[in-house]
Structure formats: C-alpha cells, structure tokens
Amino acid sequence: MKRIAATIAITAALVSAGAALRALAQLPETTGDLPEVLAQLPPDYRDWKLISVAHEAGDLNDLRAILGNDIAVKAYREGTLPFPDGAIIARLAWRYTPSEENDKAFGRQQSFISGPPVNGVQFMVKDAKKFVSTGGWGYVQFDDGKPRAATVAQSCFACHQAVEARDYLFTRYSP
C-alpha cells in the first residue's frame, strides 16, 4: 500500500514538473505557441555553422558566436530576404577572459579568450505565420538548458525592430 502511495506521489510530481517545464517554454500570447524546436534546446545546435563572432563589453562582458542551422546559413550566404521559415539562429556567449598564456607567446598583453559559458544561449526561429506579431521570428533564451520564462520575445523584438530592413537580424555573415 505504501508502494502504491509512493508511486502516485512520484507520478503526480512528474506530471507537475512536466507542466511547469511546458509553462516555462511558453512565450507571451502575442507570439503564439512555441514551435517544437524551441520547447527544448535543439540537440545539435553546437554543430551548426558559424555566421559571425562579436565582443560585447559592459555588463555582458562576453565573446559570442552566432551560429545558424543549414536553412539560416544558406539564406545568409545567398542574401535571401526575408529568411525562409525554419531558419534558426543561435547566439552562444562565453566570459571575456584575458589569457596570460597567449600574452606570453605574443610578448605583450593583447589576448582575450572565451572562458566559461555566460548569458544563456539565445535562439531566433523563423515562422512568418506563427510569429506574425514579432516580425516572423520567435525568440527564446535557454539558461542551463532550460527555456526562460516569458517576456523574452517582446523584449528581444523591441531591439531587433531597429533592423527590420535586414529581416530583424543584427548580425551580418562573416566570410
């Protein structure tokens, strides 16, 4: 009998945890439901091709890489605008870290490398119909592999609107 009670309790906890995770994955109503790909970290995003790299100083204090799935990279390389549905862009970032080892090799202080991952992993996914109120792009940030609760879409879009002419993409492709 104890075993049955424990099983029920565990099952309830798992159902509840599942609901919580689904809730976390949901963006504000204005963006509609998240597509499957943004409900969890795309399993292969770390294998995607490089679009460009950047350094954000200030509070962010990171070195970052912008990667794209095949649809996104093809669109970048061919100059396709707007980007086709299914394009996904990933932004990874690592702590901006001086490298004594490299400085020694160069004979001067000049080298900054990527330290531990910081500032989450952010994604933009194109679905012109689903994300019509945010320029056709859905936005989500993952912290420690978990999608971040709501409001991300609107806060991201507020800035990305500035580059509407480039289909809301700040990053240009680096050859």
Place this chain on the structure above:
Amino acid sequence: MKRIAATIAITAALVSAGAALRALAQLPETTGDLPEVLAQLPPDYRDWKLISVAHEAGDLNDLRAILGNDIAVKAYREGTLPFPDGAIIARLAWRYTPSEENDKAFGRQQSFISGPPVNGVQFMVKDAKKFVSTGGWGYVQFDDGKPRAATVAQSCFACHQAVEARDYLFTRYSP
C-alpha cells in the same frame, strides 16, 4: 610563325607561374612536403564546426574564430591527446570593429563586431610522421586564397611549443 612564338611564350609563362605557385606552397625542408590538403585552401573549411572564439588586440586587432574538421572537433570534445592524424584546425579572423548600430540598441558603447577578413586564414594539420620536427603539426597561412611562402611552419611552431602538453594547441574547446 608569330603564333608559334606566342604559344611558346605563353606556355613558358604558365609553367613558370605553376612552379612559382608550387614554390609558394612549400614549407621549409624541416617540415617535409605539404600534404595535399594544405597545398590549397580546403574547399569546405568555412563549414567546419566551431571550437572557440577570441579577441586579439594590439597590432592584430581582430576577432577570430577557431574551426575544426570533424576529426579535430571529435578529439577536442572527447579530450583525446595527442590529436589523431588528419585533424585540421582553422583560424579565421576579421577586423575588430565598433558597431554604432548595436550600441544604439544597447543604449551604450559596448559592441564590437567582425568587419572585413584580416590576417589571413591559418591552418594546423596533424600528421605525426610527416611533421615530426614541428610536433606532428604542419602549419600554413593563406592570404587571399594563396598559401604563404615558407618559414611559416617554424615561426608558428616557435610559439606553439609553449603548449606542448596540450598537443601544441593554444585554443581550448568552448562548450
């Protein structure tokens, strides 16, 4: 007769140009012959997976990405040392460029993006037997798609010796 003389002159010029290109592709005797892969820019290197990113200030003044072919990335991810033959690492770099557009979005001066490509594209290729005198790695730099003349191998190796314990690789993998 004029046509024959012109043909001979053009043929001689082409043979001479070919010899010059082959000479350019050759590294110092101590490193042996270049493997086929380094005699020309690997056609697919821009599709390789990302290992890490860095910023070199000073005279280099670039943002750089380190990419690897599948053999190299697998070795990095699995912590394999020394790297197996066939591993190739590519270093791409672009001019470190302030972005007014991004700064406006962030509301402060903090953003540096990748400008035009600079400082060539450099490769390390592992062949423990062929490059025995430079730690098992061959080195080459391409400028505008052309391999740079000699001495690169020894000048690269002089610095990379400092990280012999990590199979001569300065760059660590960024997760």
